[in-house]
Amino acid sequence: MTARIGVVTFPGSLDDRDTQRAIRIAGAEPVALWHKDKDLKQVDAVVLCGGFSYGDYLRAGAIARFSPVMEPLIEQAKAGLPVLGICNGFQILTEAHLLPGAMLGNDHLHFICRDQKLRVESANTAFTSDFVAGQEIHIPLKNMDGRYVADARTLDMLEAEGRVVFRYLDFNPNGSLRDIAGITNEAGNVVGLMPHPEHAVEPLIGTGRTDGLPFFTSILKKLVNA
Amino acid sequence: MARVVVDVMLKPEILDPQGQAVQRALPRLGFDGISDVRQGKRFELEVDGPVDEAALTRIHELAESFLANTVIEDFTVKVEEVTEAAK
Numbered sequence: 197m198t199a200r201i202g203v204v205t206f207p208g209s210l211d212d213r214d215t216q217r218a219i220r221i222a223g224a225e226p227v228a229l230w231h232k233d234k235d236l237k238q239v240d241a242v243v244l245c246g247g248f249s250y251g252d253y254l255r256a257g258a259i260a261r262f263s264p265v266m267e268p269l270i271e272q273a274k275a276g277l278p279v280l281g282i283c284n285g286f287q288i289l290t291e292a293h294l295l296p297g298a299m300l301g302n303d304h305l306h307f308i309c310r311d312q313k314l315r316v317e318s319a320n321t322a323f324t325s326d327f328v329a330g331q332e333i334h335i336p337l338k339n340m341d342g343r344y345v346a347d348a349r350t351l352d353m354l355e356a357e358g359r360v361v362f363r364y365l366d367f368n369p370n371g372s373l374r375d376i377a378g379i380t381n382e383a384g385n386v387v388g389l390m391p392h393p394e395h396a397v398e399p400l401i402g403t404g405r406t407d408g409l410p411f412f413t414s415i416l417k418k419l420v421n422a
Numbered sequence: 423m424a425r426v427v428v429d430v431m432l433k434p435e436i437l438d439p440q441g442q443a444v445q446r447a448l449p450r451l452g453f454d455g456i457s458d459v460r461q462g463k464r465f466e467l468e469v470d471g472p473v474d475e476a477a478l479t480r481i482h483e484l485a486e487s488f489l490a491n492t493v494i495e496d497f498t499v500k501v502e503e504v505t506e507a508a509k
Contacts, residue, residue, distance in 0.1 A: 345437075
């Protein structure tokens, strides 16, 4: 039996199908979850995908964070359920305070869409164990509100505890503090990042590389070996 | 009926590129002498029933947990008199 990985669809989610496809390509079974679901259908992990849930009204992720599905998700994430938040999913995780800090509009005020070079800073999370620390990867990035901010004490803590998981290389696309592209929680089971690994799992599309695939094979291996 | 106004502003240390864009446009419009602009949000809540201490406490909770993200924003809550003339 393979691992079952849930993908939540909120009103305004865009990348739920791509994420399900990436999970399937990695060899796991995607399970569609709906924002109104009150349980997680006993999935082994969850991906909160990209898009503009609730139109990004109020703040990106602020309304989605109070969806019915988030109640069991927050509870189980705190108990160790692996959760990956991509782009809007990252914003939802910060709004839910499962990850520290917050996301704000890009400092240049424009939507940005580009192939982004990243450095994997930590292979010690549920979604990065198939990388090696220091590895450089290319992942598509597309967002309006990608500027990661936190106070200096929080940033120092993240750095000291090895919880900065991805950093932008060569070019900071949104004004994120300390070039942070992705972070994890203390236990390493909750990971959020702005770039989109689900768009880089086949050589034909995206960056022409498959640098996004290890996100999904990492979690699959962890779940199957558990 | 009474109105409660919640004002939400980015914390002073957080960069506000929208406010900066507004500020930079001012000289072009002939407005000189404005050195900084910061942009915030204003929520007007029409409250059924009396705005007593219990109601204000609840609105404060609402502002803290939802209308503002206190990681990056500060907020104030104030009661506004709605006069007959203004209706």
